[in-house]
Amino acid sequence: MREIIIIGSGPAGFTAAIYAARAGLKPLLLASSVEAGGELMNTTEVENFPGFPEGIQGPALMMKLQEQAEKFGTEVVLDDVTSVKLDGDVKVVETGYSGTFEARSVIFATGSAYRKLGLPDEERLSGRGVSWCATCDGFFFKTKTIAVVGGGDSAMEEATFLTRFAEKVYVVHRKDTLRASKIMQDRAFLNDKIEFVWNSEVVGINGENAVEGLTLRDTRTGLQSELPVQGLFVAIGNDPRVHLVHNQLDLTADGTIAVDGRSSRTNLPGVFAAGDVIDAHYRQAATAAASGTVAALDAEEYLAALDQVEHESPAKLAADLVAAE
Amino acid sequence: MSNAKAVSDASFKADVLDSEKTILVDFWAEWCGPCRAVAPILDQIAAEHGDKIEIVKLNVDDNPETAMKYQITSIPALKVYKGGEVVKTIIGAKPKAALESDLAAFI
Numbered sequence: 123m124r125e126i127i128i129i130g131s132g133p134a135g136f137t138a139a140i141y142a143a144r145a146g147l148k149p150l151l152l153a154s155s156v157e158a159g160g161e162l163m164n165t166t167e168v169e170n171f172p173g174f175p176e177g178i179q180g181p182a183l184m185m186k187l188q189e190q191a192e193k194f195g196t197e198v199v200l201d202d203v204t205s206v207k208l209d210g211d212v213k214v215v216e217t218g219y220s221g222t223f224e225a226r227s228v229i230f231a232t233g234s235a236y237r238k239l240g241l242p243d244e245e246r247l248s249g250r251g252v253s254w255c256a257t258c259d260g261f262f263f264k265t266k267t268i269a270v271v272g273g274g275d276s277a278m279e280e281a282t283f284l285t286r287f288a289e290k291v292y293v294v295h296r297k298d299t300l301r302a303s304k305i306m307q308d309r310a311f312l313n314d315k316i317e318f319v320w321n322s323e324v325v326g327i328n329g330e331n332a333v334e335g336l337t338l339r340d341t342r343t344g345l346q347s348e349l350p351v352q353g354l355f356v357a358i359g360n361d362p363r364v365h366l367v368h369n370q371l372d373l374t375a376d377g378t379i380a381v382d383g384r385s386s387r388t389n390l391p392g393v394f395a396a397g398d399v400i401d402a403h404y405r406q407a408a409t410a411a412a413s414g415t416v417a418a419l420d421a422e423e424y425l426a427a428l429d430q431v432e433h434e435s436p437a438k439l440a441a442d443l444v445a446a447e
Numbered sequence: 448m449s450n451a452k453a454v455s456d457a458s459f460k461a462d463v464l465d466s467e468k469t470i471l472v473d474f475w476a477e478w479c480g481p482c483r484a485v486a487p488i489l490d491q492i493a494a495e496h497g498d499k500i501e502i503v504k505l506n507v508d509d510n511p512e513t514a515m516k517y518q519i520t521s522i523p524a525l526k527v528y529k530g531g532e533v534v535k536t537i538i539g540a541k542p543k544a545a546l547e548s549d550l551a552a553f554i
Contacts, residue, residue: 156484156540163480181480202542218544249521249538258479261507262520332518353520 130231132160134397134414136187141418143194159184234360251333256280268353278306386417449486481540
């Protein structure tokens with residue numbers, strides 16, 4: 123049986139792995155098959171991760187984190203976790219193709235998934251103009267007019283990035299102020315190709331075989347209007363990825379895994395959680411990395427305490443005495 | 448990238464449309480992270496089901512004509528061609544099990 127399994131391969135998962143590996147726990151990190159590296163794999167320049175004054179590309183940062191984790195003995199498996207059994211002393215983790223793994227402790231660092239608008243035509247037109255990934259799909263919108271929905275950092279980043287290709291980028295936001303950081307706001311405000319559509323929400327995506335326009339609703343007056351665009355990039359936030367632990371771990375009202383105070387301890391002993399899956403608010407690469415650190419230290423402490431108990435148990439003491447004689 | 452044979456704007460008709468086989472075309476680009484992620488999975492599927500479906504790849508940067516013709520706006524895009532017609536479109540990188548279930552009719 124293993125000491126520790128880490129599920130997730132973003133900054134939280136890999137940082138937990140670096141700490142656990144340096145503590146000699148030989149962690150197994152289940153990285154997922156197609157989403158290894160997590161959300162940063164779909165970003166371009168990361169300018170706010172400490173230690174990279176020149177900035178670093180998201181995928182390059184993730185490769186460095188993985189390299190650092192492997193250097194100290196982390197085993198990385200590119201497979202998806204299909205189910206987990208977390209109660210009891212032995213945690214059981216099943217994967218798609220690599221079999222079943224057992225460990226004395228588990229860290230969940232499964233991050234979050236793009237939130238959808240929840241409109242009827244969103245699914246039908248996805249890949250036909252509706253996208254969640256500007257870096258993946260922006261290229262196909264050369265000289266087109268597109269809209270980005272959202273008011274946070276990721277919406278500003280996507281809008282700014284998309285001006286490399288698009289003729290014009292509308293940013294559609296429900297309020298008249300942005301949640302995005304000042305530097306990202308300023309960058310978007312200064313960009314000639316970006317126009318803000320304030321106090322508006324998308325209530326319809328129109329088009330037969332491809333996106334042709336959006337139906338917007340003014341959030342103050344309720345009046346509807348049409349915005350002709352050929353693409354729609356959705357950047358309205360993320361939902362914590364907790365489907366594996368439903369009915370096993372306590373969740374918060376935000377849908378994140380509930381942890382004890384500033385620790386990473388969930389309601390089950392030996393089960394820890396870190397990164398975006400416990401954080402609906404800050405959601406930064408650096409906070410996720412810090413959170414992964416906390417989880418690895420909590421797990422280390424837990425495992426050391428278990429060893430202590432095992433060592434001091436009467437049966438173990440008796441066995442030690444017999445062995446000594 | 449995947450080990451699949453590369454097809455191009457020039458060869459698309461002969462390699463894909465006029466082929467007697469069922470062909471899956473992986474529309475990809477160098478800069479697309481999810482394309483890189485799905486490539487080894489496509490190699491596995493090619494190795495296991497190569498008798499039923501041939502997998503080829505088309506670089507959308509180098510072959511804009513075909514990408515535009517098939518209205519590619521999101522990659523990876525996997526399109527299955529049979530008798531010159533698109534019979535299935537899969538958008539985005541997916542785990543092997545999900546791809547196999549999407550392709551169940553062809554493998």
